[in-house]
Amino acid sequence: MQLSGSISKMHTHLNMGTAQYQLKIGDKLLNINDLIGENISLEFNGQINCANCGKAIKxxxxxxxxxxxxxxxxxxDLCIMKPETCHHHLGTCREPQWGLDNCFVPHVIYLANSSGVKVGITRKSNIPSRWIDQGAVSALPILEVDTRLKSGQIEVALKAYVNDKTNWRKMLKNEVDSVDLEQVRDELLPKIQTLSAELGATALKNKALEINYPVVEYPSKINSLNFDKTPSISGVLLGIKGQYLILDSGVLNIRKFGSYNITLTY
Ligand SMILES: [Zn+2]
Incomplete structure (x- = not known):
C-alpha cells in the first residue's frame, strides 16, 4: 500500500489503557498501530506546505x-510556550478571538512521568492526548483553573520543586522509574496553597492514569532520523511512543516534520 500527502502531528487517544495513533497523510487517517512489526518506508518528496496558508516553503x-x-x-506566539506571559489583557493578542476560544477556557496543571516527574499544563480538552504526545507512562491532573495564564503562573511556582522538561532519550529507551504521583501531589500542593487560593484554583482528587505504549522493542541507543538529512527512511516499525515512530533504523519525531509531503509505503 502507498499513501502520499502532507503529514501532521499524530492524532492520539487511549484504548483500554494503550495509546492509539493515527497518522494523517493528505486527507487519509491511518491507524498506524496496525503497522507495528512491519517494514515501512517514508519518503520526503521535497515539498513543504504551510499548515495555515498552504504556500510552498523551503x-x-x-x-x-x-x-x-x-x-x-x-x-x-511565545506566550503559548510560556503561558505566564499571556498578554491578552494588554490588547496585544495576535488573534484576540482565538485567544478567548483557546486560552480563556479551563486549563489543568498536571504531574506526569515521562522520564521522571515533571509538571505541565494543558487545555482540559487536550487530556489525555497531551500526555500521550509526551510519552508519559503515568499522569495526574492536580489543579484546574479557568485561564491559560493562571495555569502558567501555578506552573512557574511548581517549577521550584519539580522539573518541567522531558528527557526524550530516556523516554524513548523507556528508562523510567515508577513514581507515586499522588504522593508527589500531596507533598506539593501545600507549598503553593496561597497562590492557588488567590487564583481560584480547584484541587482535583483524581487517581493517576497509567498509559501503555504499543512498543515491541525499545531502542538501547538512540539514532535520530531527519527528513532534511535523509529524505528516504525505512525500517521495521518496532513501536510508537510520544510523537516518535521507533524503527529498527532509528527514531523519527513526526511532530517535527509537520507539513512535509511524504509517501508512506507499507
Ligand atoms: Zn503560511
Missing amino acids: KSYSQGFCYPCCQKLARC
Whole structure:
C-alpha cells in the first residue's frame, strides 16, 4: 500500500489503557498501530506546505508554518510556550478571538512521568492526548483553573520543586522509574496553597492514569532520523511512543516534520 500527502502531528487517544495513533497523510487517517512489526518506508518528496496558508516553503517554522504565518498566528506566539506571559489583557493578542476560544477556557496543571516527574499544563480538552504526545507512562491532573495564564503562573511556582522538561532519550529507551504521583501531589500542593487560593484554583482528587505504549522493542541507543538529512527512511516499525515512530533504523519525531509531503509505503 502507498499513501502520499502532507503529514501532521499524530492524532492520539487511549484504548483500554494503550495509546492509539493515527497518522494523517493528505486527507487519509491511518491507524498506524496496525503497522507495528512491519517494514515501512517514508519518503520526503521535497515539498513543504504551510499548515495555515498552504504556500510552498523551503523551511518550516513552529512545526509546520511559513515564516509570515508563524509571526501572525497566536498559536505560534511565545506566550503559548510560556503561558505566564499571556498578554491578552494588554490588547496585544495576535488573534484576540482565538485567544478567548483557546486560552480563556479551563486549563489543568498536571504531574506526569515521562522520564521522571515533571509538571505541565494543558487545555482540559487536550487530556489525555497531551500526555500521550509526551510519552508519559503515568499522569495526574492536580489543579484546574479557568485561564491559560493562571495555569502558567501555578506552573512557574511548581517549577521550584519539580522539573518541567522531558528527557526524550530516556523516554524513548523507556528508562523510567515508577513514581507515586499522588504522593508527589500531596507533598506539593501545600507549598503553593496561597497562590492557588488567590487564583481560584480547584484541587482535583483524581487517581493517576497509567498509559501503555504499543512498543515491541525499545531502542538501547538512540539514532535520530531527519527528513532534511535523509529524505528516504525505512525500517521495521518496532513501536510508537510520544510523537516518535521507533524503527529498527532509528527514531523519527513526526511532530517535527509537520507539513512535509511524504509517501508512506507499507
Ligand atoms: Zn503560511
